[in-house]
Amino acid sequence: MAQASSNTPNILLRLWRNEGSRGVIIQIITMVVLFALLAAIARNVAVNLAEVGKEFSFSFLTWPAAYDIGFSPFIEYTNQSTHLRAAVVGLLNTLLVAVCGCALASVLGFMLGIMRLSSNWLVSRISYVFVEFMRNVPVLIHILAFYALVVTLLPPAKKAIDVGAGAFFLSNRGFYTPSPVFEPGAGMVGITIIIAIVIAVIFRRWAKRVQDQTGKAYPVFWIFAAIVIALPGIAFLAAGMPLSWDIPALKGFNFKGGMAIKPEFLALCLALSYYTACFISEIVRAGILAISRGQSEAAHALGLQNNRTLQLIIIPQALRVIVPPLCSQYLNLTKNSSLAIAIGYMDITATIGGISLMQTGKEMETMIIVMGVYLVISLAISSFMNWFNHRIKLTER
Amino acid sequence: MKQTTTAVLAAAVLTLGVTGAAQAGTLEDVQSRGVLRCVVSTGIAGFAQPDANGVWGGFDVDFCRATAAAVLGDAGKIEAVTSTGKTRFTKLNAGEGDVLWRNTTVTFSRDVGVKLRFHGINYYDGQGFMVKKSLGISSAKELDGASVCIQTGTTTELNLADYFSSNGMKYEPVTIETNDEARQNYEGDRCDVYTTDASGLASTRSALPDPGAHMVLPEIISKEPLGPATRHGDDQWSDIITWVLNATITAEELGVTSANVDAQKSSNNPEVRRLLGVDGSQGSELGLSNDWAYQIIKQIGNYGEIFERNIGVDTPLGIARGLNALWTDGGLIYSPPFR
């Protein structure tokens, strides 16, 4: 290809051999090919849709969905609601399981990671075997198997286990707890809680400034806790205790009243979180091991106790190593929550991307919505994590 | 080197099969391929399930085999294209299957909207409820507040929602993708009620450890006529599927079974003679060999035989003929005459 001499009259060849113009050519070709491809796809879609007599439109979102959703803890939904509302219910359920899963996975993951570093042989071995087995098995199998366990091992509603004071029940229909019922005056208590938190935060800042300037340390934690608990407590008593509990009770087929954590949610959330926790534990372990021993020795030499060393020296530094991979685990968990469809948890893939798709035959539109939602969630999580990462990086000198 | 790589790649792509969709007649495609591709479910006991050697069997699969017997002369030359409720029409429309025998309800929107052609009904079904006898319930009207297991991807959840709201009852839907998962839930008492087509209930009931402890409630809340489907636009192929089904039904009406089909060839009944290709040229009019119906009955049997073998009262499913008895026996199974 490079046989021609440099003074070749062929202008194209000359352009090609110049780095700058070559770059432009490559880019133009890329873009032309890309747009040609996209145009061809768009044309094919139009022709194919016309052939099967389908129309590309999102108007179906306003049609009544006509199916029921068993789990909609946040908004009202009936079978007369629209497909759009069904999508929102699905989205909220996805977010719920993602948030719970991430929180649980972090806690479990930190525990497993620290167990793995334990000086106790048995503890570290158990953690090792658990992590290695769990993370090398597909998460879908975890979800299916765990759900099967929940459904077959927990007792049916009629024989629910009373786990506390006749108000908390565990059965394979779910975990039932009392739900709070707010009476008039509860709003005031709510406002007091906010005020108390604001006061406590201001106090904490003040105390930190005092400590920075004078070295005088207040028992910040206790005073903080006292403010947050005492103020709303007083308001609660003053308002005449405007709160009662709706206690679940077995009536007919099911428990009525209270709140229920459904087994589908339970299985999905737990399976996702222990699977992800296995990956997090390795991240945590690597993060802690990455902090050189000298750091903790130096802290000990300064007279810091073990927990203060961990809190002030090790964890802040380890976090910097831990956060980026942790973020991608959160993303994975969120995306894996789409496997909910296998056990009938009504997330966004199962509502709009599942039943609505089936009922309306709008594959293209529903999948665009589902993918768009996941993209937005993913981008949101990664930009939050980037921001957080940036924030803890600033403390580096 | 680059060129070899490209060539190898192209070859691999070709071998893995970039195929033009069936444009010409499906019949020619099937005959030149030598194998019939049927879209079936991923597993419903009695209707379509693989055995330990991977050989598919069941009510729907037998109709697929009957089609293969008619078209290719060999009931064994089938390939099962498994599909979920969600992918079944796409698979058919994309040409991955030649015909859909997959307990699919015939509805207006599917016939017209999804651009399919349905060819009669091979099973009259309706959505029902199954409960444990220990609940002491005798009617679906007593199900207020119950947890209901549903298999998704069908018209089932719509019928259910309609039924409960029109009767002013509440329920907790537990919506599950596959039959085995739903059965596990019902068995584990996650739900009080399992709802699907009555045939599916029978199939599920048969599979429970103690079928006697469960009962199907008398209410049937929907019409679910199940039938085969093909793509729009191939009339010859449509005719073949229609008449394969009709041949099995007519054979039962006329008393032709796989056991006596050879003897029946010398029957005096002109319709039997036409059906079995002794007289007339019905086979060649369809584009098939003249003994097409003979092959179906010889290799697979008539409608009654297919029914009894896979889902009848003597099988674990134990479904009575009911609506699926011949019209002469008070059922709805009826075939236009072979004339």
Add this chain to the structure above:
Amino acid sequence: MAQNHTAQGYAPGTHPDLPPPVRTTGPVGWIRANLLSSPLNITLTLLCAWLLWSVLPPALNWALFDAIWSATDRKDCWAQMDEPRAGACWAFIRGSFRLFIYGWYPEPERWRVNIAFILLVLAIVGVLRDSLPGKKYWLWFAVAFPFIGAWLIVGGFGLTPVGTQKLGGILLTVIIGVTGITFSLPLGIALALGRRSKLPALRAVCVIFIEFIRGVPLITLLFVASTMLTYFLPPGSTFDLLMRVLIMVTLFSAAYIAEVVRGGLQGLSSGQYEAADSLGLTYWKAHRLIILPQALKISIPGIVNTFIGLYKDSVLVLIIGMMDILGLGRARLNDPDWLGLAPELYLFIALFFFLCCFSMARYSLSLEKKLETGHAQ
């Protein structure tokens, strides 16, 4: 054991070395150091021992000692136990074992699958072992293997063609895994280079592609492959579902590989690039000889992790109705003779994946140690 020597009778400095105190060596010492070193540790040890004691014996009894290995159906199986379901009924798995491995691959042609499996093992060994004579040819063989394997399995060119519908079980799982792994690596590297390219348009395309793929779950991509892709093609044309799925899986894992490789590229010091430039190497030469070997070496753990993830994700094809090992197993659960044996099935499949993925992970670990030359930063 304790020896009570006294110092008497030895001149200073002539006393032979005593064995270390028994409490610090041997099993006893090990137990003291690793299990009982502090009150907290003792509590933890007891807790763990209790946990193991309450979990392991029943689990082992169920899975091994009370398990039934041959039976005609589940009732026969349960009849052989003291009480139904006291043990696992492995007869179910055993009876369907060939189906689980070969899927619906035609019986007389299964030798081809066997050869493909053997060649796969050879290709893997060829890649993994350094000390083989003719290493270069082994590598070429490994590169050619996916094509040879594809030819063996789908046929054509002299072999009886076998439709992709006949593929199922472990065979299908391995096909998805191997294809994805083989093709996603070069594609991922190309994407990573594209993302670091100086050309803005090229870079933008790569970034959008990578971020899009990484932002959506695999099953939505599989839904696209199974239900929507035919809309994208010229009217009236279609191509094999397996092919569509393979392409989606490859694209999916390529996006992740691209990010791992990009991490590796960023981990190299800019001195490496400058050194390559100062030697007058072209872009491709610099990357082939200097940059990529180092960057890939740093990325090995990440790449292998992506491969493991891809292999595990291959089970998701069951959601679009393909019969991989999990899909096939669940279809078998519908056999009236063997209903309700889900625990056995899930455990079997879990063990299968564990063996495959764990060995990959261990290998990556050993490779990491072997290649550790201190270049990583």
